[in-house]
Amino acid sequence: MPLMVKKIEEGTVMDHISAGMGIKVLQIISAKYPIEKSAALIINVPSKKLGKKDIVKLEGVFVDEKTANRISLIAPNATMNIIRRGKVVDKHKVVLPKVLSDLLKCPNPRCITRFEHVHTTFFVEGGKLRCKHCERTFLPEEFE
Ligand SMILES: [Zn+2]
Structure with a gap:
């Protein structure tokens, strides 16, 4: 029960x-x-x-x-x-879209989105997320 x-x-x-x-x-x-x-x-x-x-x-x-x-x-x-x-x-x-805009902070401390007021965009590719700006790829659990 x-x-x-x-x-x-x-x-x-x-x-x-x-x-x-x-x-x-x-x-x-x-x-x-x-x-x-x-x-x-x-x-x-x-x-x-x-x-x-x-x-x-x-x-x-x-x-x-x-x-x-x-x-x-x-x-x-x-x-x-x-x-x-x-x-x-x-x-x-729940749906995982192909593109996530303005929803996540880039985990890369050197990414431009951390210094300048730019919208963040991530492309979802095979369970990983690629930042449009720094081109780095992250696992979902790397985000805050
Ligand atoms: Zn980035």
């Missing part, structure tokens, strides 16, 4: 997060949205598909697609459920 958490009335449930990544997903979301109502992080929930998974539930927060894109980097199997009046009104997998 999995640990039960009260149902969300209005908000977002991120499900099927790779085990261990729930805390990072919560960090990404809380960097963008102030969490003022209840939120739950449930870790190591048994999952048929993933073996184990993490779940994040947020009351009063509606995660946008850009944030979901960012989450897809660390939790590619995550599903996003938008809850209104206690019911799931939208459910879909």
